[in-house]
Each structure stands twice: as structure tokens, then as C-alpha cells.
Amino acid sequence: MHLMLNEKATPFNLEHTLDCGQVFRWEKKNDCRYGIVGETIIKLKQEGEKPIFEISQKNGDIDFIRNYFRLDDDLPLVITRISRDAIVQRAVEELYGLRIIRQDPWECFISYICATFSNISRVRGMVWNLSRRFGRKIAYDGLTFYTFPSKKSLAEATAGELLDCKLGFRARYVREAAKMIEDCDFDFEALKKLSYGEAKKQLLCFPGVGHKVADCILLFSLEKLEAFPIDVWVKRIVSNYYYGNFPEFELIRDKELTPRLYNRISAFGREYFGEYAGYAQEYLFHYYRFHSQSLKCMTVHKSVIG
């Protein structure tokens, strides 16, 4: 079933959106992108300004796509709001059309627990292994997909099974967190109604969920666009370009990312970029990570505000 986007003025770049590291289950095949969202396979292709979609469900509708890719976000407005300086503007210019994806909270929760002390390609492997072992197989276009495991199946998984999925020390976190969620019938949707701070506090109660993981879950699945996750890359970017916003920041640049420092940098992001700070984070992260060589070689650090 083919779908067309009507919105003429909806900037949407598939490549930047799928390759910026926010999602782990999309694959490239002959010029096309394939992804599984819930029980639905989405196939898409960028044709000029906007992507063309094909989805596996017979009565699939455009709202499904619109919801997943957050086409309800007014991206030009978001970009206006976050374009506070030349540093972000450079990233926004090159990555124009990058959108934050609205993920399923449960899948996002487990995926980012797996992302602890790891990198994107490895997380992709872990999520693939989990889905293959605990999910349901779906064939489409001659390709094989697996649905993301249910809460129950991960809560009941043995430590050995999770270790086989290459989760390493994260196996224990996934098992215990899944059990907690299954046992108390935890309601992710309820977190959407809470403030950023309240919702984060609840997520931090789960094993394997620290500040970074909680902020990613909030940003990518719980409607908290002000969340500003700090990983080593974002810390590097902020130390390089925004140190002027921190009185003693030069002393901090080589220090490890303690919870205290995390909170300071993250709070800076929310205050400086505003209600769409998470978008700023994604643009900065993807742009400067891709151009990491220039970030590393940078010897002159000019502060934005000073």
C-alpha cells in the first residue's frame, strides 16, 4: 500500500532522520529503507523533497506515518527556536529535515538500556538478536523482520538467553527492568502527562537507567522535547563551543562526566535552546560526530557567548 505525503511545506530528510543514531532497526536495501514499527513494515524512499512510503498493513493510514515521524512537529518553527548561534546553524543547514522519531516507549526503554557503554552498531546487533529470539517473524518483500519482544517475554527470559544476545552486563538490567515493568504493569503513557523532571525521576528508578538513558527515553518516546541527553560527543561539543557559558568550564573539559556535571551541562542545554533543546542536541550530535575530525583537531575554541 502506497502513501503520499500531502504537506507541501514539510521538510523531511529520510537519511538524516534514520542515520542520526536515534533508531536501531532500520536497514538499507537497494536504495530503499526498511523498518519495522510495531507489527508494521515500513518501506520508504526519498524522492526529491519528500519520501514515498509503502507499508505492509492493508488499511494502513498516513496518520501512522505522521505519528511515527513526528510530522506534527512544525520543523521550521523548531529550527527557528533552536538556531541560537552559528554553531547550531551550521548543523541545521547541513542536516535540514532531520526529525526526531516518536518511538514506542517500551522498545525505546530497552534499546537505550542496551546502549549503555556501547556504540550504535553494537546496539543494533543487540536489538536484532533480542527481536530474533523473542519476537515474531514477519516476511515482507522477500526480507525477514522480527517484532520487538513483548514485556512478558523479556521479563521471563533467562540470563543465559540474554547473554546469548550479546547484552553482556546489560543482560541483568534488561531482565530486572522488564520484570519490574511487567510486575507492576508500569504505564509509560502516564509519564507523558508528567513534567520532564517528574517523569525522569521515575525512569531513574529502573536498573540500568541513568541520566543519559533516561533523557533519551524521554526525548525519543515520551514527548519531552526539552530533554538534552549528554554523552561523550555532546560533552565534547559543549566543551569545545559553549564553554563560555560555564565560568570554570575549561577546568571541567577533561574531567569525567559525573552526575553533577551531567546535570549542569544538560540544564544548560534546556535553558539555552529552550523547549526544543532535544532537537538542538540531535542536530549538534549528528553533525559534529560526523565531522569529528574537525572537532578533535580544533585548537582554537571560540566561545559562542563568551
Next chain:
DNA sequence: ACATCCCCTTAGCC
């Protein structure tokens, strides 16, 4: 070919 480093965040211990 084979070692050896590098990548990364959480939790638990003092």
C-alpha cells in the same frame, strides 16, 4: 596475521 588500544554509561564501593 596478530596483538593492542579505543569506544562508551551505570552502579557499587569506599
Next chain:
DNA sequence: AGGCTAAGGGGAT
């Protein structure tokens, strides 16, 4: 309280 440490597998050198 806050600094230190360990954990794991893949990719680069």
C-alpha cells in the same frame, strides 16, 4: 558526597 573502578565485544591501528 563524590571520585574511582569494572564491565564486553567489535572495529581500527
